[in-house]
Amino acid sequence: MRLVKNPDRTIYYRPVFEHKGSTLSADSGYMYEDGIGRQFFEAFDNVVITQPSGTIIYSDKLHYDAAPQVATLTRNVRMVDKSSVLTTNYLTYNMRSKVGTYTGGGRIVSKGDTITSKNAYYFENTQDAYFRNKVVVRTPDVKIYTDTMRYNSVQRVTYFFGPTNIKGNKGENLYTEKGNYNTATGVARFSKNNLYTEGSKFLKGDSLYYDRATGEGKAYRNVVFVDTVDKFYANGGYGLYKQSDESITMTDKPLVTMVIKKDSTSTSDSTSAKPAEKEEKGKKSGKEKSVEKKKSKEEESFKEISPITPVSKDSVSATVKPEPQVDSAYMTADTLYSKVIFLKDYKALDFKLDRNGGLIEEIADEDYGDDDGNENTDSLSISGNISGLSDSTQTDSVHIEGLKSDSAKTVIKQVKETSKTISKNNTTPPKKPAVVQQEKGDPNKIQIGKTLAADSVLRHRTVLPKGNESDSLINKALLVAKSPDSVTTTPKDSAYLDTARTRIIKAHYNVRMFKSDLQAVADSVYYGMADSMFRFMGRPMIWAEGSQISADTLYLQIKEQRLDNMLLVNSAFMVNAVLDTIKFNQLKGRKITGFFAGNNLDRLFVDGNAENMIFVVNEEKKVITEMFHDRSSRIKILMENRKIKDYVSIRKVDGKVYPLSMVTNENEVLPGFIWRPEDRPVSKEDLLNRKREIPKDINTPAAGSSAGSKSAPKDPVTEKKDPKEGIKTEVKKPADQKTEPKKVNQESKNPVKEESEPVMETN
Secondary structure, three states, X not given: OEEEEOOOOEEEEOOEEEEOOEEEEOOEEEXXXXXXXXXXXXXXXXXXXXXXXXXXXXXXXXXXXXXXXXXXXXXXXXXXXXXXXXXXXXXXXEOOOOEEEEOOOEEEEEOOEEEEEOEEEEEOOOOEEEEEEEEEEEOOXXXXXXXXXXXXXXXXXXXXXXXXXXXXXXXXXXXXXXXXXXXXXXXXXXXXXXXXXXXXEEEEEOEXXXXXXXXXXXXXXXXXXXXXXXOEEEEEEEEEEEOOOOEEEEEOOOEEEEEEEOOOOOOOHXXXXXXXXXXXXXOOOHHHHXXXXXXXXXXXXXXXXXXXXXXXXOHHHHHOOOOOOEEEEEEEOOEEEEEEEEHHHOEEOOOOOOOOOOOOOOOOOOOOOOEEOOOOOOOOOXXXXXXXXXXXXXXXXXXXXXXXXXXXXXXXXXXXXXXXXXXXXXXXXXXXXXOOOOOOOOOXXXXXXXXXXXXXXXXXXXXXXXXXXXXXXXHHHHHHHHOOOOOOOOOOOHHHHHHOEEEEEEEEEEEEEEEOOEEEEEEEEEEEOOXXXXXXXXXXXXXXXXXXXXXXXEEEEEEOOEEEEEEEEEEEEEEEEOOOOOOEEEEEEEEEEEEEEOOEEEEEEEEEEEEEEEEEEEOOOOEEEEEEEEEEEEEEEEEEOOEEEEEEEEEEEEEEEEEHHHOOOOOOOOOOOOEOHHHOOOOHHHXXXXXXXXXXXOOOOOOOOOEOOOOXXXXXXXXXXXXXXXXXXXXXXXXXXXXXXXXXXXXXXXXXXXXXXXXXXXX
């Protein structure tokens, strides 16, 4: 050490000083006192401070205030302790409290985590750091963007106190305004305005837990899940999302909402014209079609040469197409489970239903294949283990039309950035005594300038999240999910089929569904989005058009977001209450097939030992006059304006007529009759807050029921001979229906038409 003296101070070259256990060294420096006796030390170039704890600080310049033990270090500052490396160009460090503060930009590297910000406070004793102003955290797995954050380098836990985005390298994003994230384990716990997004999927809840290692996200209270590609959204009290199979399990009053299109007019195509007229329209000869085609071409050629284009009567409506009106269908259960599967793994059910009824066949009992395998739908700490549907439930599947590809655009555009991976710099120097030998300068001085410059550019380009982003994003996603689909053509090549995916939904226990004009209950439901078909199992029951419909298994299909058809298999039964009495019109068969038009029932076909029991009403007096009971191979029911327009009996076996005075409790209902209006959901709120009570004997009416199962009808009171077929006709009591049958000629006393083949007739 060489001394150079001048009147004001003494300059030391390559000095080494010791102060209260710490060593200070540099290429040059000097000491001085101010007017009140405070001592200061100025050091220049290759400044090194070594503390007894092993912490070493490097810089180009040092100003040291001896009394409070505060060191101000500038240019190429690097502080190394046992767990972290801090770099900046301006650091104030209290050697007594071991607290460092940097302003103007800096970074801390700890065990693979690199954190940069404009300002920060570092507490060496607790290994905590507080960051402010454009905070960016980079790890091998995620990038974190926030404005205020605390970080513990021992536990590697980050704490957030404002809008924060955590972007994973798997495409997921976590948003919160309060919570913490462990960069070592990948576990996040959030408690304010939380949102998890992955591509087109959104999961929101008052509390959010996410484990990056397993790819599982759990949301608690006010949970909302949305998939904008599949137009699927659900909410409940608890939700579990699994990234591996893109599945969501929801409990605690879960609710799935599906969009159903309404027709633009109140009168649908199928009800505005008589069924016979519609069928005739579809039976035009080839000659008629060719004439129409020729006429169309002539009209087009006229338009091309005519100086004045004739105005079509539909031109106004054709120019402006109003947005289709939509209705919502809600479904709830004890547990709702949904996942995405490959389309090729979805086994379609094609019943080849014919809106005209098709051929009459003897239907043997057969298995419709409802088993969906042993899909495990364990929902964590949900009450009981969920292992798919019952044994009779199958993972059915569907046609690919209307399926949307996974490459569809998402509502949120993920911020993509690239950054160099920061190698671990966890050099922990051994604890050194306070001084004897001078430390060399920092060998990383050149690299410090480059990294700080790169961090400055990174912070400048960083776009921090704003407040309340979770509500904004989830609302946008819901708008997309609720909007009706546009008609698109789905490719059918093998490459598409190998990669295409579709969503399925399973509902377990106490399933209830509500739509303004259709309600349903069942023990379990399976739904595939590819063919939009519901499979209701476990004592299913549907209410539509004032009718109660039940069967062992029930299928309901939606096409182009409109109710299209339904199929009731085994023990199919339809009931309508008559007027305000406890008399019921009834339909029974092995199978009932129904078709919708404008989301309203348009026609029904009852096949396989078909029976009906109809009460005839005097429309003027509003009283029941008699009861008919028919048996046939098929019964066809035509609906119009939500009322039964006509019954058509095909291949009648027998028919009986009963005067009302001879109708008894024994003959007024068909075997297997059940009437349970108390099970019918009446609103969305009722759907969530009430479950149906299933009696031990389903055929025994519960308290408050109007009727229960009764024995087969006996001893017809009146018999008639049909002059054409010589069939006995006796009257029995009908089943429930609020809609009255077609008005009957009192003289003929037979409201049911007969046909030899399934061709629809109208009066």
